[in-house]
Amino acid sequence: MISLAGRDILHSWGKFVLTGLGLGLLIGVTFTMAGVYRGMVDDARVLLNNSGADLWVVQKDTLGPYAESSSIPDDVYRGILGMPGVAQAANVTYLTMQVRKEGTDVRAMVVGFAPGQPGEPNYLVAGRRITRSHYEAVADVMSRFNVGDRIRIRRHEYTVVGLTRRMVSSGGDPMVFIPLKDAQEAQFLKDNDAIVNSRARTAANPALNRPGVPGLLEAIEASQTSNHNVNAVLVRVAEGRSAEAVAQGIRRWKHLQAYTRAQMEDILIAKLIATASKQIGMFLVILMIVSAAIVAFIIYTMTLGKIREIAVLKLIGTHNITISSMILQQALGLGLIGFVVGKIAATIWGPLFPKYVLLLPEDAARGFVVVMVVCMLASTLAIRAAIKVDPATAIGG
Amino acid sequence: MEKGVGIQIEGLSKRYGAGDTAVDALKEVNMSVAPGEVVGLIGPSGSGKTTLLKCLGAVIEPTQGRMTLGGEVIYDNGWKIKDLRVLRRDRIGFIFQAPYLIPFLDVTDNVALLPMLAGRPNGESRARALELLQALDVAHRAKGETSELSGGEQQRVSIARALANRPPVILADEPTAPLDSERALAVMRILNQMATQYQTAIIVVTHDEKIIPTFKRIYHIRDGRTVEEAGEGRSLE
Numbered sequence: 199m200i201s202l203a204g205r206d207i208l209h210s211w212g213k214f215v216l217t218g219l220g221l222g223l224l225i226g227v228t229f230t231m232a233g234v235y236r237g238m239v240d241d242a243r244v245l246l247n248n249s250g251a252d253l254w255v256v257q258k259d260t261l262g263p264y265a266e267s268s269s270i271p272d273d274v275y276r277g278i279l280g281m282p283g284v285a286q287a288a289n290v291t292y293l294t295m296q297v298r299k300e301g302t303d304v305r306a307m308v309v310g311f312a313p314g315q316p317g318e319p320n321y322l323v324a325g326r327r328i329t330r331s332h333y334e335a336v337a338d339v340m341s342r343f344n345v346g347d348r349i350r351i352r353r354h355e356y357t358v359v360g361l362t363r364r365m366v367s368s369g370g371d372p373m374v375f376i377p378l379k380d381a382q383e384a385q386f387l388k389d390n391d392a393i394v395n396s397r398a399r400t401a402a403n404p405a406l407n408r409p410g411v412p413g414l415l416e417a418i419e420a421s422q423t424s425n426h427n428v429n430a431v432l433v434r435v436a437e438g439r440s441a442e443a444v445a446q447g448i449r450r451w452k453h454l455q456a457y458t459r460a461q462m463e464d465i466l467i468a469k470l471i472a473t474a475s476k477q478i479g480m481f482l483v484i485l486m487i488v489s490a491a492i493v494a495f496i497i498y499t500m501t502l503g504k505i506r507e508i509a510v511l512k513l514i515g516t517h518n519i520t521i522s523s524m525i526l527q528q529a530l531g532l533g534l535i536g537f538v539v540g541k542i543a544a545t546i547w548g549p550l551f552p553k554y555v556l557l558l559p560e561d562a563a564r565g566f567v568v569v570m571v572v573c574m575l576a577s578t579l580a581i582r583a584a585i586k587v588d589p590a591t592a593i594g595g
Numbered sequence: 596m597e598k599g600v601g602i603q604i605e606g607l608s609k610r611y612g613a614g615d616t617a618v619d620a621l622k623e624v625n626m627s628v629a630p631g632e633v634v635g636l637i638g639p640s641g642s643g644k645t646t647l648l649k650c651l652g653a654v655i656e657p658t659q660g661r662m663t664l665g666g667e668v669i670y671d672n673g674w675k676i677k678d679l680r681v682l683r684r685d686r687i688g689f690i691f692q693a694p695y696l697i698p699f700l701d702v703t704d705n706v707a708l709l710p711m712l713a714g715r716p717n718g719e720s721r722a723r724a725l726e727l728l729q730a731l732d733v734a735h736r737a738k739g740e741t742s743e744l745s746g747g748e749q750q751r752v753s754i755a756r757a758l759a760n761r762p763p764v765i766l767a768d769e770p771t772a773p774l775d776s777e778r779a780l781a782v783m784r785i786l787n788q789m790a791t792q793y794q795t796a797i798i799v800v801t802h803d804e805k806i807i808p809t810f811k812r813i814y815h816i817r818d819g820r821t822v823e824e825a826g827e828g829r830s831l832e
Contacts, residue, residue, distance in 0.1 A: 200700070515709070593649055
């Protein structure tokens with residue numbers, strides 16, 4: 199028996215391919231949306247992996263340093279270093295801001311780190327590591343900075359000396375790594391006008407500017423203009439020690455919050471990007487409904503255009519199953535074209551997105567099944583119409 | 596089993612609706628067409644021609660009567676055949692006013708589709724289709740698309756399709772309506788040839804004045820009743 203669906207598709211392949219192309223672009227958008235979500239999750243995981251830490255020590259009762267702000271004194275790490283099971287501990291700061299370069303600016307997460315300690319980018323794709331104590335930076339390639347570029351962070355200019363890859367914040371902003379002291383200054387130091395205003399305000403306060411107490415005002419002003427806080431301490435646990443046990447010790451004795459990698463992953467994925475994932479989920483559902491509606495409409499219209507032929511086929515003895523199968527195969531054919539076009543389109547345009555788009559083969563496999571099921575369901579309307587066709591309509595007009 | 600009968604109907608009636616609104620479209624119609632015979636069925640609009648054709652084609656059920664096809668009783672106050680789809684596929688050929696060929700199949704497959712639907716192998720079905728296309732002088736178009744054929748060629752292909760399963764009866768619904776005199780007579784010539792060659796009973800529903808004189812036997816249908824009369828039987832040569 200010949201394939202009626204195949205012959206019909208070959209007969210009007212132009213219309214079929216163009217329709218499949220349109221559907222494919224829509225499916226491509228759906229894949230990309232899924233890829234954006236996967237990219238966000240992967241960014242979060244890579245952020246944790248590349249930090250090289252086993253524990254994140256942050257301000258008590260906060261979900262810092264990525265999901266909430268956290269501020270702890272920068273000498274806390276010394277105490278943590280002395281705790282059993284701690285191999286390494288280092289201060290880090292994170293600040294999302296606009297980094298300027300020759301009149302343009304890039305949204306980036308500026309990371310302050312201590313060289314050779316957790317928090318340092320663990321590999322470079324170009325240039326070298328930071329060797330000077332000040333005003334050198336390593337940037338993620340997504341920032342589009344190049345080695346040798348001069349970038350401005352707050353009041354100071356930095357030279358980009360190295361480039362790293364896949365070091366982005368949970369929001370997808372590229373990271374720019376600078377020495378910890380510079381980062382602390384960028385994050386906490388006030389500008390000159392603010393310092394002058396603050397000094398005047400302090401001097402005007404009789405409680406802080408007491409006559410007969412020499413040096414008090416100067417001491418207060420000095421404490422106001424310097425800041426010795428960081429956002430978190432990254433801890434690497436000694437080999438063979440349980441991260442959770444070390445975290446418990448820190449929570450108990452240092453009165454700080456300590457998160458293990460699993461807990462931090464939960465914060466980043468389940469809490470930080472939860473709303474975004476729901477948003478993307480809604481988009482996926484809507485796109486699926488729109489795709490189903492398009493397939494249903496196209497197949498229904500194509501079937502209505504063949505009502506007379508279907509009546510003749512039924513009159514000459516074609517089984518309803520054969521006609522239903524023809525319509526179903528066409529819907530599935532359309533879905534197949536749409537899937538292939540969508541996959542190719544998503545693969546081509548995915549890397550052009552500003553945020554990381556991760557297209558997983560298992561998502562493509564799931565997508566294929568969903569597309570086929572949607573096409574199958576969408577064809578039921580047309581199949582119903584075809585089954586209802588009375589073969590008698592072929593006779594007598 | 597009655598031998599020597601292509602199709603025979605006795606006292607066939609068809610009533611649409613019920614009660615006060617009931618309409619008797621056919622009233623005890625009698626008709627008999629022998630194998631190899633071509634008869635005309637003529638009548639004004641609304642006389643019941645199409646209803647009779649639909650009853651004969653097993654697409655609507657008569658209200659009462661008896662129908663014999665190729666010697667087998669297929670209706671006797673109720674269908675005697677379980678699967679009317681198979682009956683239509685294997686034992687009744689249809690020719691329509693317009694050819695209604697399947698546009699996405701080529702000429703050969705339009706004809707071969709019927710044997711294929713009946714479960715015959717593709718090769719055998721296509722060979723039979725080619726044989727019919729040759730007999731109808733359209734074999735040179737065998738691989739072509741139906742849209743490339745002229746009106747006359749399309750009608751010949753539709754005749755080939757009607758003959759594809761060697762049915763004992765062919766029902767032709769105004770097959771010459773869209774054709775000019777010359778082509779209409781050509782179609783009638785072909786139908787007569789095929790009826791003789793394949794021993795098929797052919798009923799041609801028409802009100803085409805050009806072809807009515809060619810029938811040897813005509814059934815007039817008026818107000819749901821048939822009257823048989825001899826036709827002129829004018830030569831088609």
